[in-house]
Amino acid sequence: MLLATGTPALFGSGTAVWEMNSYLDFIRGRFEGVSLSRDGRLSLAPKLDTVFSSDQPVIWSVVQAPDGNLYAATGHRGRVYRIDPAGKSSLVWTADQPEVFALAVDRAGALYAGTSPDGAVYRIENGKATEYFAPKTKYIWTLAAASDGVLYVGTGDQGRIFRVESAGKGELYYDTAQSHVTGLAVDMQGRLLAGTEPNGLLYRITAKDKAFVLYDSTLPEIRAIAPLPDGTVYAAALGGSIAKRAQSAQQALQNLGTGGVVTSGTTTTITVEAQQTGPGPDVKPPDPAKQAQQAAASATQVTTQFSPVTDTSGVEKSAVYRINPDNTVETLWTSKEEDVYDLLASDKQILFSTDESGRIYGLSPDRRVTLLLQTNEAETTRLLPSRNSVLAATGNMGRIFRLGETPGASGFYDAPVHDAGTAARWGSLSWRADLPAGAALQFRTRSGNSAKPDRTWSEWSEPLTNANGSRIPSPNARYIEWKAELKGANGATPLITGVTLAYLPQNLPPVIKSINVISQTAATAQTAKTSTSSGSSAFSVTVTDTDSAATSSGTPTQAVARASTDQISVTWQAEDPDGDRLVYALYFRGDDENQWKLLKGDLHENSLSFDANVLADGKYHFRVTATDRESNPPAAARDAELVSAPVLIDNTPPAITVGTVRYAQGTAHIEFSAADAASALRHCEYSLDAAGWVPLEAADGVIDSLRESFSLDLNNLSPGEHLVVLRAADSANNIGLAKVLLK
Numbered sequence: 001m002l003l004a005t006g007t008p009a010l011f012g013s014g015t016a017v018w019e020m021n022s023y024l025d026f027i028r029g030r031f032e033g034v035s036l037s038r039d040g041r042l043s044l045a046p047k048l049d050t051v052f053s054s055d056q057p058v059i060w061s062v063v064q065a066p067d068g069n070l071y072a073a074t075g076h077r078g079r080v081y082r083i084d085p086a087g088k089s090s091l092v093w094t095a096d097q098p099e100v101f102a103l104a105v106d107r108a109g110a111l112y113a114g115t116s117p118d119g120a121v122y123r124i125e126n127g128k129a130t131e132y133f134a135p136k137t138k139y140i141w142t143l144a145a146a147s148d149g150v151l152y153v154g155t156g157d158q159g160r161i162f163r164v165e166s167a168g169k170g171e172l173y174y175d176t177a178q179s180h181v182t183g184l185a186v187d188m189q190g191r192l193l194a195g196t197e198p199n200g201l202l203y204r205i206t207a208k209d210k211a212f213v214l215y216d217s218t219l220p221e222i223r224a225i226a227p228l229p230d231g232t233v234y235a236a237a238l239g240g241s242i243a244k245r246a247q248s249a250q251q252a253l254q255n256l257g258t259g260g261v262v263t264s265g266t267t268t269t270i271t272v273e274a275q276q277t278g279p280g281p282d283v284k285p286p287d288p289a290k291q292a293q294q295a296a297a298s299a300t301q302v303t304t305q306f307s308p309v310t311d312t313s314g315v316e317k318s319a320v321y322r323i324n325p326d327n328t329v330e331t332l333w334t335s336k337e338e339d340v341y342d343l344l345a346s347d348k349q350i351l352f353s354t355d356e357s358g359r360i361y362g363l364s365p366d367r368r369v370t371l372l373l374q375t376n377e378a379e380t381t382r383l384l385p386s387r388n389s390v391l392a393a394t395g396n397m398g399r400i401f402r403l404g405e406t407p408g409a410s411g412f413y414d415a416p417v418h419d420a421g422t423a424a425r426w427g428s429l430s431w432r433a434d435l436p437a438g439a440a441l442q443f444r445t446r447s448g449n450s451a452k453p454d455r456t457w458s459e460w461s462e463p464l465t466n467a468n469g470s471r472i473p474s475p476n477a478r479y480i481e482w483k484a485e486l487k488g489a490n491g492a493t494p495l496i497t498g499v500t501l502a503y504l505p506q507n508l509p510p511v512i513k514s515i516n517v518i519s520q521t522a523a524t525a526q527t528a529k530t531s532t533s534s535g536s537s538a539f540s541v542t543v544t545d546t547d548s549a550a551t552s553s554g555t556p557t558q559a560v561a562r563a564s565t566d567q568i569s570v571t572w573q574a575e576d577p578d579g580d581r582l583v584y585a586l587y588f589r590g591d592d593e594n595q596w597k598l599l600k601g602d603l604h605e606n607s608l609s610f611d612a613n614v615l616a617d618g619k620y621h622f623r624v625t626a627t628d629r630e631s632n633p634p635a636a637a638r639d640a641e642l643v644s645a646p647v648l649i650d651n652t653p654p655a656i657t658v659g660t661v662r663y664a665q666g667t668a669h670i671e672f673s674a675a676d677a678a679s680a681l682r683h684c685e686y687s688l689d690a691a692g693w694v695p696l697e698a699a700d701g702v703i704d705s706l707r708e709s710f711s712l713d714l715n716n717l718s719p720g721e722h723l724v725v726l727r728a729a730d731s732a733n734n735i736g737l738a739k740v741l742l743k
Contacts, residue, residue, distance in 0.1 A: 015427060015682050015704045016505055017731075018418045018480075021498035021646055023369075026413070030357070031374040033411025034486060038368040044411050044486055044493035045373035047404030051391065052083045058395035061103040062382050063111075070384075070391070071111055073100035074398050080113055080124065083400065093129045095119065104143035104151065112151060114140030121153055123167065133164045144184035144192070152192055154181030161194055161205070174205050180221075183235075187227035195222025200237055202323070215329050219319060224352075226345035231325035234332075234350055236340040238318035320352055320363065332367055344383040344390065351390060353380030358394050360403070375401060407493045413484045417453065420480065420505045426472035427502035427704040429464055429482060434497075438489030441496070443470070447477035469705065472501070498646070502680070502704040517622060517647045518569050519612060566612040566651065572624045572642065574606060580631035584624060591619035591646060612651060617678035619646045650678040650732035658726070663742040668714040670740055672726055675707040679731035686712055687725045717742070 020026055022040040035045040056074035063071050070083040071092070078095035080103070097115035104112045111124040112132060116139040123132040135155050142154035152173065153162040159178035164170035176196050183195035192205040193214075200217030202225070219237040226234040318340040320333040332350070338359070343352040350363040351372065358375030360383070378396030385391075390403045426447070435441055443464040448457030460483065464470035474480060482501065486494045576582055585601040586608050600608055627639040654676040662669045674681055681703050685693040699709040714724070722742040729735050 015502050015680075015702060016420070016424075018501045018503070019498065020415060020500075021432075026415075027371065028416040030376075030414040031359075031371065031411075032376065032413070033373070033408045034413045034484075035373060036371040038370055040497065042413055042484065042486070042496040044407035044409075044488050047406060047408040048373060048375065049402045049404065050399060051087060051402050052081070052089050052400040054079075054081060054089075054398040056398040059381060059393035059398040059400065060099065060101045062384055062391065062393045062400060063103045063105045064384060064386055064391075065105045065109045065111065066107075067109060068387075070386075070400065071103055071105070072393065072398070072400060073103045073113060075099045075101075078115060080111075092127060093122075093124055095122070095129075101139070101141055102143040102154075104145045106145040106149060106151065107147060108149075112143055112145070114143050114153065116140055121151070121164070130167070132167050133162065133170045135160070135162050135170075139180070141180060141182050142184045144186050146186045146190060146192075148190070152184050152186070154184045154194060156180030156182075156197075159196055161192070163208070171208075173208055174203070174211055175209075176201070176203065176211075182221050183223055183225045185225040185227055187231070187233070188229045193225045193227060193233060195225055195235065195237075197221040202233075202235055214323050214327065215321060217319070217321070219316065223340065224342045226343050226350075228345055232345075233323040234343055234345045235321045235323065236318065236343045236352060237321065238339040238341075318354070320350065332363055333361075333369060339379075341379055341381050342383045344385060346385075351383055353383055353392060355379035358392075358396075360392060373403070375399075406491050407488050410485070410487045412486065413496075415482045415484075415499070417451065417479050417481050418501070419451070420478055420503055422505055423449070423476055423478050424480075424503040424505040425476050425702060426474055426480060427504065427702040428469040429472050429502075430469045430500045431467050431484075431496060432498040433467060434495040436489060436492035436494070439492055439494045440485075440487040440489075441494040442485050443499075444483045444485070445472050445474045445480060445501075446483075447474040447480040449477050449479065451479065453479075453481060472503075502702070504702050504704075516571055517644055518571075520567050520569050520609070567609050568612045568615070568649070569607060569609040570622055570624075570644075571607040574624075574626045574640075576628055580628035582626045582628055583630055584626050587623040587625070588615070589621050589623070591621070596623055612649065615649050617650050617652055619648050621646060648679055648732060650676075650730055650734055652676070652678055653734035654681060654728040654730050654736035656726050656728055656736050656738035658738055658740055661740055661742075663717075666715065666717045666719070668712075668717060668722070668724070668742050670712040670714075670724065670726075671710070672712075672738065673707060673709045674726075674728035674736060676728075676730040676734075676736075677706070680704050680706055681708050681728060682731050682733075683729040684708070684710055685727045687727070688714065689723055690725075693727065 023036060023038050026036050026040055026042060033045050033048070035043050052072060054074055056077060056079060058075045059072050060075055061073040065071065068085040072081045072083065074081070076098045078098050078100055079091060080093045080100055081089050082092045083089045095113070095115040097117060097119040099116045100113050101116055102114035113122050113124060115122065118138060119140055120131050121133040121140060121143065122129040133153060135153055137155040137158060137160065139156040140153060141156055144152040146152065151164045153164060155162065157179050159176040159181055160172055161174045161176065161181055162170050163173035176194065178196035178199060178201065180197040181194055182197050185193045187193060194203045194205060196203070198220045200219050200222055201213050202215045202217070202222050203211045204214050205211040214233065215235065217237040220239040222235055222237050224236040316334045316336055318335050318338060319331055320340060320343060322330045322332055338354040338356040341353050341355060343350055351360060352363065353360050355378065358377035358380040360372045360380055362370040362372045375392060375394055377394035377399065379394065380392050381395050382393040383390060389405065392401045392403065429443055429445060431443065433441055444460040445464070446453065446458045446460050450456055458474050461473045480501065482499065484496060570586060574582055584603040584606065586599040586603065587596040588599055589596045599610065622644040623641055625639060625641045627637055629637040654674045656672055656674050659671040659673065674684060684696040684703060686696060687693050696710050696712065699711065724740040724742060726738045726740070727735055
C-alpha cells in the first residue's frame with residue numbers, strides 16, 4: 001500500500017499526522033538566524049551583524065563611496081548619515097524636505113541626494129550641501145551617476161528623466177509619458193536603463209529622446225534594475241510602492257507644520273531650471289488594470305508600521321525578471337504575498353529583498369530559491385555589495401546589516417500554527433536531521449485554543465531531544481506550534497529535513513485529498529479468468545450437501561485466491577508555452593538514498609503505473625523530467641523537473657501477538673500487542689463472533705508508534721465458544737489479523 005505523508009489516516013477516528021518536509025511547508029514559519037533551501041532544509045543562516053542603527057523609521061537608499069564610507073538616506077525627517085569603515089556613524093546633513101529617497105556617488109566620491117516632495121538634488125561635500133539641480137517636479141525617486149561624470153535624475157509625478165552634467169547645466173533627457181521614473185541604472189556600455197510606473201515599462205535609453213522598451217511588465221512598477229557586464233539585465237517589479245512612499249512623504253510634510261524639523265548643515269542655493277526641448281513619445285495610455293491596482297494602493301493610509309498598501313490577494317504582487325542580451329525575457333520568481341524591493345546580481349546568484357519580515361532570498365542560475373535569512377524588520381529596502389560581503393538596509397527601524405560569510409552561532413525556527421480542527425490529544429514529535437559533531441538541536445512545543453498565540457497559550461515546553469519520537473507535554477487543545485533551536489559548531493550547522501507531529505483529534509469526518517502518486521489495484525490472472533460481466537463478488541466458495549466431491553484423497557480445502565494486486569500510479573501535468581511536444585522520464589529515490597534511479601524514459605504520456613512490490617517498504621521521492629528536444633535543436637532544447645513530496649510505501653501488514661487470555665463465567669480478558677516494521681500504527685479494532693468492528697485504545701492512549709500494546713475486556717458472554725478477531729492497521733492501511741478462540 002502507498003501513503004502520501006502529510007495526509008490524514010483513512011480511518012476517521014485514527015491518529016492524524018502533521019508533517020512538514022518541503023519548502024512550501026517551512027516558508028510559512030518565522031525565521032531567526034535560520035535559512036531555508038529550496039529542497040526544504042533548515043540550517044543556520046549567515047551571520048548577521050548590525051552595521052548601523054538609526055532612530056529613523058526607514059532607510060530609503062544607501063551607497064558606498066570610493067573611500068569605503070557608507071551614506072544612508074532616511075525618512076521621515078530627511079536625514080543623511082555617514083558610516084565609516086570602522087562602523088562609526090555621524091549625521092552629515094538634514095534636508096528641508098522630509099524624505100531623501102535617492103543617493104548617488106560619482107567617480108570622484110561626491111555625494112548627491114534627491115529630496116522630496118517638491119525638492120531638489122544636492123551635492124554634499126565636507127558636510128556642506130549645495131543645490132545642484134532643481135527639476136521642478138514633485139518627487140525625486142532615483143539617481144544614477146555615469147562613469148563620465150553625468151548624473152541622471154528620475155522623477156515623478158510626470159515621469160521625466162533629466163541629465164545633469166554639472167551644477168547649473170541640466171536638461172530634460174527623456175520624457176517617458178509615465179507618471180513616475182522609479183529606477184535608474186547605467187550598463188557597461190554607458191546606456192541608461194529606466195524603470196517606470198504605472199505601466200511597468202523598462203526602457204533602454206541610448207540618446208536624448210531615443211529609447212527602446214526592453215520589457216512591459218504585467219505589474220505596475222519596475223523598482224530595481226541590475227545590469228551585468230555580458231548585457232544581461234535583471235529587474236524587480238511590484239505594485240503599490242510608489243503610493244506608499246508618496247503618502248509617507250505627504251504625511252511627513254504635514255508633520256513639519258506641527259512639530260517641525262530642525263535643519264543642520266550649511267546650504268548654498270544655485271537655481272538650475274530644467275530646459276524642456278519637447279516631450280518624448282507617448283508610449284501608450286495607462287493600463288486600466290494597473291490603474292485599478294494603483295487606485296487601491298492610493299486609498300490605503302500608510303504609517304511607519306509599513307502595513308501592506310495594495311490588497312492583491314490571489315494575484316501576483318511582485319516578480320523578478322531576466323532580460324537576456326538578445327532581449328528575450330524570463331520570469332525567474334513571482335509571489336502573491338511579498339513585494340520585492342531590491343536585487344543584487346552576480347554571476348553566481350541573485351539576491352533580492354522583500355517586505356515579508358525583511359527577507360533576503362538567493363536565486364541560483366538553475367532558478368532554485370533559497371531563503372537566505374530574515375532580518376525580522378518590516379522590509380529590506382536596499383541591497384549593496386561591500387568588501388566581499390553584502391549590506392542590507394531596512395525599514396520599520398532604519399538599520400544597515402552586514403551578511404557574514406559563515407553561519408551564525410545559533411538560531412531558531414517557529415513553525416506556523418497548526419489547526420487540529422478540534423481539541424486534540426497530542427502524541428509524539430519526531431524529526432529527521434543531520435547533526436555535525438559539536439552541534440546541537442532541540443525542539444519545544446506550545447498549544448492553545450485561540451488561532452494566534454497569545455497569553456492564553458501554554459508556555460513553551462521543556463526541550464524535546466529524541467528525534468525518533470518525543471512525547472509532547474503541551475496540554476490538549478485545538479492549536480499547536482513547535483519551535484526548533486539550532487546551535488552550530490566550528491562553522492558547521494544542523495540540517496533539518498522533516499518534522500512530524502502526531503495527534504488524536506476528536507472523531508471528525510475523514511477528508512481525502514487527491515495526490516499525484518496513488519495506489520490502485522489490478523486484477524490477478526486467476527481473477528481475470530473467472531470474472532463475469534456481472535462484476536459481483538471477487539471470489540466464491542461453493543459448498544454442497546452431497547458427498548460427490550469426496551475422493552479417495554479426502555475432501556480438498558478450497559483456497560480463497562487474492563482478488564487483486566497493488567500498483568503505484570504516478571501522474572503529472574505539464575505543458576509547453578510554445579506547443580512543443582514533450583518527452584518525459586520518471587525517476588525514483590529512497591529517502592536514505594543519494595542517487596536517482598530511472599523507472600522509464602522516453603515517455604510521451606503523463607502517467608506511469610507499475611507493480612508496487614518492486615519497491616520495498618520505505619519512503620520514496622519521485623522525479624519527473626520534461627524536455628522539448630524533439631521539437632528543437634539540441635542546443636536550444638529546454639527541460640524542467642519536479643520532485644514529489646515524500647511518499648511512504650508500506651506493503652507489509654502489522655503483526656499481532658496475543659499474550660495473556662483469561663475466560664471464565666462469561667467474562668474474558670485478552671492482552672495483545674501489534675507491531676509494524678515500516679510505518680506507525682494508526683488504528684486497532686476487534687470483532688466478536690463476526691459482528692461489527694469496535695475500536696480499541698492503546699495502552700498509552702495514542703496509537704502512533706511502530707509497536708503498541710492493547711487490552712480487551714468482554715463481559716456478559718453467553719456460555720459456549722466465542723471467536724474474537726483482532727485487527728490492526730498501519731499508516732498505509734495494511735491490515736493485520738489474529739484470532740482468539742474462547743472456550
